[in-house]
Amino acid sequence: MNSHNARRLIDEICSLAADLEKIRIMEVCGTHTVSLFRSGIRTVLPANLRLVSGPGCPVCVTSQGYIDSAIEAAQRPDVTVCTYGDMLRVPGRQGSLEQQRAGGARVIVCYSIRDGIAYAATHPEEQVIFLAVGFETTAPATALAVLEADTRGLDNFTVLNGHKTVLPALEFLLRGGDIPIDGFLLPGHVSVITGSHAFEEVAERYGKACVVTGFEPVQMLRGILSLVRQIAANEPRVDNVYSVAVTREGNRVALDRLEEVFEPADVVWRAIGRIAMSGYALRPALRKFDAEKRFGLAVDEDYELPGCRCGEVIQGRIDPPECSLFGRACTREHPVGPCMVSSEGTCAAWHRYALVERSR
Amino acid sequence: MNADTRNDRDVGSKKIATLPETLAAGEQRIVLAHGGGGELTRRLLDERILPRLNNELLAPLADGALLPPMTGRPCLTTDAYVIQPIEFPGGDIGRLAVCGTVNDLVVMGARPLALSLALVIEEGLSFEVLDRVVGSIAAAAAEAGVPIATGDTKVVERARGDGLLITTAGVGEVPSDVQLDVHRIVPGDRIIVTGTLAEHGLAVMAARENLGLNSGIASDAAPLGGLVAAMLECGGGTVKFLRDPTRGGLAGVLADLVENTALGVEIREEALPVTTAVRHAAELLGLDPLNVANEGKIVAVVAAGDEQRVLQACRAHPLGRNAVCIGECVAASPPLAEMVTAIGGRRIILRPYGEDLPRIC
Amino acid sequence: MCLAVPGKITSRMERENGLSTATVDLQGSRLEVSLALVPQARVGDWILIHAGYAISRLEESEARETWDYLHEAGILDKPAPE
Numbered sequence: 001m002n003s004h005n006a007r008r009l010i011d012e013i014c015s016l017a018a019d020l021e022k023i024r025i026m027e028v029c030g031t032h033t034v035s036l037f038r039s040g041i042r043t044v045l046p047a048n049l050r051l052v053s054g055p056g057c058p059v060c061v062t063s064q065g066y067i068d069s070a071i072e073a074a075q076r077p078d079v080t081v082c083t084y085g086d087m088l089r090v091p092g093r094q095g096s097l098e099q100q101r102a103g104g105a106r107v108i109v110c111y112s113i114r115d116g117i118a119y120a121a122t123h124p125e126e127q128v129i130f131l132a133v134g135f136e137t138t139a140p141a142t143a144l145a146v147l148e149a150d151t152r153g154l155d156n157f158t159v160l161n162g163h164k165t166v167l168p169a170l171e172f173l174l175r176g177g178d179i180p181i182d183g184f185l186l187p188g189h190v191s192v193i194t195g196s197h198a199f200e201e202v203a204e205r206y207g208k209a210c211v212v213t214g215f216e217p218v219q220m221l222r223g224i225l226s227l228v229r230q231i232a233a234n235e236p237r238v239d240n241v242y243s244v245a246v247t248r249e250g251n252r253v254a255l256d257r258l259e260e261v262f263e264p265a266d267v268v269w270r271a272i273g274r275i276a277m278s279g280y281a282l283r284p285a286l287r288k289f290d291a292e293k294r295f296g297l298a299v300d301e302d303y304e305l306p307g308c309r310c311g312e313v314i315q316g317r318i319d320p321p322e323c324s325l326f327g328r329a330c331t332r333e334h335p336v337g338p339c340m341v342s343s344e345g346t347c348a349a350w351h352r353y354a355l356v357e358r359s360r
Numbered sequence: 361m362n363a364d365t366r367n368d369r370d371v372g373s374k375k376i377a378t379l380p381e382t383l384a385a386g387e388q389r390i391v392l393a394h395g396g397g398g399e400l401t402r403r404l405l406d407e408r409i410l411p412r413l414n415n416e417l418l419a420p421l422a423d424g425a426l427l428p429p430m431t432g433r434p435c436l437t438t439d440a441y442v443i444q445p446i447e448f449p450g451g452d453i454g455r456l457a458v459c460g461t462v463n464d465l466v467v468m469g470a471r472p473l474a475l476s477l478a479l480v481i482e483e484g485l486s487f488e489v490l491d492r493v494v495g496s497i498a499a500a501a502a503e504a505g506v507p508i509a510t511g512d513t514k515v516v517e518r519a520r521g522d523g524l525l526i527t528t529a530g531v532g533e534v535p536s537d538v539q540l541d542v543h544r545i546v547p548g549d550r551i552i553v554t555g556t557l558a559e560h561g562l563a564v565m566a567a568r569e570n571l572g573l574n575s576g577i578a579s580d581a582a583p584l585g586g587l588v589a590a591m592l593e594c595g596g597g598t599v600k601f602l603r604d605p606t607r608g609g610l611a612g613v614l615a616d617l618v619e620n621t622a623l624g625v626e627i628r629e630e631a632l633p634v635t636t637a638v639r640h641a642a643e644l645l646g647l648d649p650l651n652v653a654n655e656g657k658i659v660a661v662v663a664a665g666d667e668q669r670v671l672q673a674c675r676a677h678p679l680g681r682n683a684v685c686i687g688e689c690v691a692a693s694p695p696l697a698e699m700v701t702a703i704g705g706r707r708i709i710l711r712p713y714g715e716d717l718p719r720i721c
Numbered sequence: 722m723c724l725a726v727p728g729k730i731t732s733r734m735e736r737e738n739g740l741s742t743a744t745v746d747l748q749g750s751r752l753e754v755s756l757a758l759v760p761q762a763r764v765g766d767w768i769l770i771h772a773g774y775a776i777s778r779l780e781e782s783e784a785r786e787t788w789d790y791l792h793e794a795g796i797l798d799k800p801a802p803e
Contacts, residue, residue, distance in 0.1 A: 003630070005793065006703035031723055038648075040705020084772070085646075111645070112773025114755060134772075137723035141774050144740075144757050151738055189723035192769065192777045216794040217703045244790045245769050245777045254758045254776065332713045343646070353708050566750065576749035637749025644726045644747060644770070 009221040010044050016228045017046040024050045024180055025227055026316050028166060029187035030057030030344035031215055037353035039217035045224070052179075052316040053349075055169045056187055058133045058162070059086050059342035060314050061269045065301030066133075066162050067092035071100055073129050073160070073295055080106040080123065082116035083131040090341050113145040113159075120149070120157040129291045133162040137189040139280060140254035143261035146282065146289045158291035160299065161280060164267060166190050167198055168278035174206045179316050183209030183227035185220070188242045193258075195250025196240045203236040214242040261286055268300045270338065271311025310337040313346050320350040327351060388487040395481070395515030404513065408491060412498035417474055417509035425509035427474055432533035435470040437461060441526040446493065448567040450559070450578030451655075453526055454493035458500035458508075459581045459655055460606065461530040466588040467602040467658065469540040470532030474509035475501070478527045481515050485523035493524060504583030506530075537596050542620045544600045547691040550667040551617075551625065552660045554587060554674050555580070555682040556633045557610060561652035562641050575641050580656035587680050590673045591660060598670060601661035604654070608712055611650040613659045614697040615711035617689070624692025627709075629701045631686045651712035661689065725771035727779060727791060728752065730764050745770060767791070 017023060027033055033053050036042050042051060055061050071092045074081045081097060088098045088109060101107040106126070110116055113130055120128035132142040142159055149157040166187060173179055186199055191212045203210050209230035213223030222241040230236055240246055258280070267279030282290045292299050308330070309323040320326045320339070330336040332351055339345035393400045410418075417425045439461050446453040458475065465472040477497065481490070501508055559580040566575035584604070591599055605613045610632075614625050634649050642649050656679060662670045667685050674680030687699075697709040728745035733756070735741050741756045745768065752770065756762050759775040767779040767787060779787045 003702055003704060010703070029723070038701075038707055039703055040699075040701030040707045041703065043705040043707070044703065114773045135723070137725070137771055137776065140758055140776070141772050144755070144774070148740075187723065189725045189769070189771060189776065192725075214790075214794075216790075217701070218793045219790075221703070244779050244787050247780075251758060251777060253760060257758070352710055574751040576751070635749070637747070640726060640728075640748040641750045643724070644750075644752070646724045 006218055006221055009218065009225055013049070013221070013225050013228055014046045016225075016232050017049050020048065020228070020232060022048050022050070023182055023228060023231055024052055025183050025185055025224065026052045026054045026181045027185040028054035028056040028170065029185075029190070030060065030342065030346075031189075032185055032187065032220065033057070033346055033349050034344045035215045035217075036220060037349050039220065041217060041220055041224075049224075049228070052181065052319075053313065053346040054184075054316055055173070055269065055272070055314040056135065056166060056190075057314065057339070057342050057345050058135060058138075058164070059090055060310060060338045060345045061164060061169075061272070062087075062090070062133060062162050062338060063268045063270050063300060063302040064092060064305075065268070066160070066299045068094070068301070069292065069297035069299050070129075070131055070160060071095070071097060073291065073297065074100045074105040074107055076127070076295075078125075079127045079129055080108060080119070081129050081131065082108045082110050082113075082119060084111075084133065085109045086342060087131050087133060089335075090338055091335065113141050117145050117148055117154065117157060120154050121152065124156055126156060128157050129295075130157070130159045131162065132159040135164055135166055135187070135190050136193040136258075137187075139163040139262070140193060140251075140257050143257040146261050146286055147257070149289055150286060155288075158289050158294050160291040160297070161282065162299070163262075164269065164279045165264075165277075167194075167201070168275050169269065169272075170199075170202060172272070172275050172278075173315055174202065174208070181208060181316065182231050183211070183236075185223050185227065186210055186212045186238070188212055188214040188219075188246060191240075191242070191246045191250070193251050193254045195248050196238050196246055197248045198250065199238050203238050207236050209236045210238040212238065212240040212242050212246050214245065268302050270302060270314075271304070271308075272315065273302075274300075305336055308337040310339040310347070313339050320347040323347070390481050390483060390485045390487070390490065390515055392483050392515050392517070395513060401513065408487065409494055409511075409513070412494050413501070413508050413511075415507040415509075417507050418511070425474060425476070427509065427531065430473070430533040432471070432535045435465060435468050435532045435534050436529065437464040437468070438529045439464065439527065441528070443564060445564075445567055446524050447489070448579055449563045449575070451581045452493050452496050453524055454496035455500045456579070456581050456655060457526040457528050458497055458504060458506070459583045461528040462504045462506055462583045462585060463604045463655075465530045465532035466585045467604050468532070468534060469538035469592065469602070470534045472504065472506045472530055472532040472585060474507055474531050476510045476529045477508050478512040479514070480525040480527070481513065482518050482523045483515055484518050489523060500583060504585055506583070506585075538592060539596055540600065540602060542601050542617070544597075545617075545621050545623065545661050545689055547623060547689055548664040549600060549661050549689045550664055550685050551627065551687045551689065552662060552667060552670060552674070552683060552685050553610065553633060554658045554660070554680045555656070556635050556638065557605075557654060557657065558634060558638045558642060558649035558652035560655040561609070562638055562645075562647070564653075565645065565647075566641065576637050577641060580654060582656035582679055584656065584658055584679060587674065587677045588658065590677050590680070591658075591670055594666065594669050594673055597663060598666045599660055599662050603659050605657060605659050606653050606655060609649070609651045609653055610659065611648075611697070611709050611712050614709055617661070618695050618697050621689065622695050624690045624695045625687065625697040625709075626690050627687030627697070627699050629699050631684055633682050633684050648712075650709060664688070723771055725769045725776060727767050727794070728754075728770055730762060730766050730768060733762075733764055743768075743775065745775075
């Protein structure tokens with residue numbers, strides 16, 4: 001790590017920002033939220049540059065119905081639930097998957113959906129349900145897994161589909177018109193799949209500065225500098241400082257697999273509601289791999305937890321401390337909503353890293 | 361281990377792990393009767409356990425062990441080891457049990473005198489694995505220079521399918537000139553870490569079957585009596601505090617420091633000793649090396665101005681070659697553990713909550 | 722929302738039905754990943770890995786940029802050779 005580079009970038013950001021009144025940047029992606037805290041970048045930015053979190057945390061935007069469905073499924077004696085670690089502790093009506101596991105349910109944490117396929121192949125007597133959450137970065141893996149299950153005739157394998165796409169959510173926020181954002185730090189790994197061009201509408205139609213950036217500290221500083229330059233010059237576009245991994249067109253192979261397996265669908269985002277064409281549904285030929293259909297689950301149901309303001313947090317309307325539950329009834333140890341449970345939820349990040357800012 | 365070696369089947373509402381179907385014909389396993397206290401137990405001890413572990417204190421095989429009289433202040437510690445899997449790169453549950461217990465004593469400033477060891481074996485554990493673990497226990501005890509003075513063996517029904525749990529106790533004596541006391545810490549005191557971080561926890565996590573990560577990382581489990589003795593030889597008042605950053609990692613120890621001293625802690629990210637392999641593996645799994653367990657490292661707080669001497673003493677010892685000063689205690693209100701990041705920003709270090717899991721996000 | 726790390730391909734294995742996997746070196750650890758999303762990746766390439774899959778190849782045409790990026794990210798200790 002060249003901290004000399006970092007210092008130079010920080011100095012330039014501060015110098016440019018001094019000539020501007022207020023700069024509000026939405027960092028869309030939960031991994032960016034955490035990385036910005038962990039790198040200490042938040043503590044070196046100029047005071048008039050405000051970072052606001054967006055809806056890019058897959059766990060935070062997962063409907064309560066999805067979690068309740070996963071737990072309901074886990075309680076069936078013939079079912080094994082395979083999940084990424086991210087979902088294990090999210091609380092539903094009947095506790096979390098972690099608690100179900102403690103009570104004897106078969107819940108396996110996987111690093112990859114390939115592990116779920118391998119398990120299904122060696123345990124034909126069990127119904128294996130993989131909790132397929134994540135954005136465009138992760139959805140291609142699910143597509144490949146479904147295709148493999150089809151080829152190999154793994155009739156005991158299904159996915160509980162919770163995948164969502166980022167751009168429709170951003171457009172939903174922008175159409176609403178009441179969130180004052182000047183620019184977007186775009187998710188670097190989603191962009192690997194979609195290509196940077198997918199976000200050009202945000203710059204062209206809504207006039208917002210955009211930059212695709214990775215997750216290392218110097219990357220994020222380069223990204224923030226690009227946004228400040230665009231804002232200062234009033235020349236919004238989609239810049240790409242992560243060109244080492246992200247192209248304009250994206251990963252064509254991944255996009256083809258997505259197209260083969262999924263069609264766009266209107267899905268429910270937690271505490272926001274249904275956003276048109278913001279998710280995926282399995283195409284009819286592959287619908288037998290849909291756990292929702294096979295087990296009669298209701299994924300799209302959503303309900304409010306009393307006092308929980310996660311929906312406003314993920315839309316960038318409030319910062320976590322503005323929620324009356326934050327740090328009191330809702331903490332890392334006793335989370336109420338997914339923004340606190342998720343390791344990259346905005347509330348969890350604030351609770352973990354921002355104590356000093358709170359106590360000042 | 362791969363996915364094939366585990367088969368869970370329902371028996372009523374209980375899940376019972378069955379044995380790997382691939383055990384060689386004639387391979388022997390522990391059965392419930394081995395824990396019965398009768399002939400089989402005796403044979404198990406005589407044939408498989410005592411030959412490796414026997415020593416003066418253990419030999420009488422009485423209900424308890426008589427220890428030599430102590431001159432220093434007695435110190436007692438206890439621990440339980442339930443790690444999964446029981447064998448992992450760099451060690452096994454046996455090595456871990458001995459080193460962990462010995463290290464708990466040495467960070468108290470105690471000279472370890474003896475350990476006790478209770479094995480709770482699951483029916484079905486193969487003799488081959490048991491022999492390996494007992495061998496590790498013997499080797500670790502010899503390395504540490506601490507005898508296993510007394511023990512116990514029980515056998516239980518198959519439950520988790522891992523085969524073995526170990527509980528220990530350790531006794532040591534603290535010489536009168538040792539002045540380890542967290543209340544002696546003042547602002548400006550330096551914080552030292554005796555080597556590279558996060559290896560044990562990552563080695564174990566990578567060994568768990570569903571990660572498929574063949575990590576070049578090995579557990580750092582090691583007995584640290586010699587290293588700590590070298591540090592304490594720097595003189596009575598020099599070292600004020602010692603702790604081994606096991607569960608909860610370095611972050612846990614820093615949180616302990618803040619809680620016990622009401623002082624703040626400031627460390628520098630660029631000073632943290634983390635190998636590239638560890639950093640990479642941790643990033644892949646979404647883990648923070650600060651939160652990951654170590655079993656062969658010490659965190660020490662030493663008087664300001666004395667840190668070079670203590671570092672030299674550490675680096676002269678094979679287990680302390682990568683010792684480094686990572687920061688210091690500071691007066692701060694409210695008292696917090698903070699890190700100056702590589703880019704010159706700051707972030708807070710909190711006690712980790714719960715178990716870290718592999719994530720996609 | 723996506724943890725992905727760079728790694729270098731050390732070997733490539735062709736599997737049935739045309740899908741290939743690779744052994745990737747992560748500065749000491751070895752991981753097997755699917756190349757189904759980046760089928761053109763070759764031994765010696767740097768790729769980005771997410772949840773058991775390669776999702777991108779770090780472009781050879783920008784080799785200098787790749788070195789700089791990996792160096793900045795603390796993955797390679799030495800800056801690119803001149």
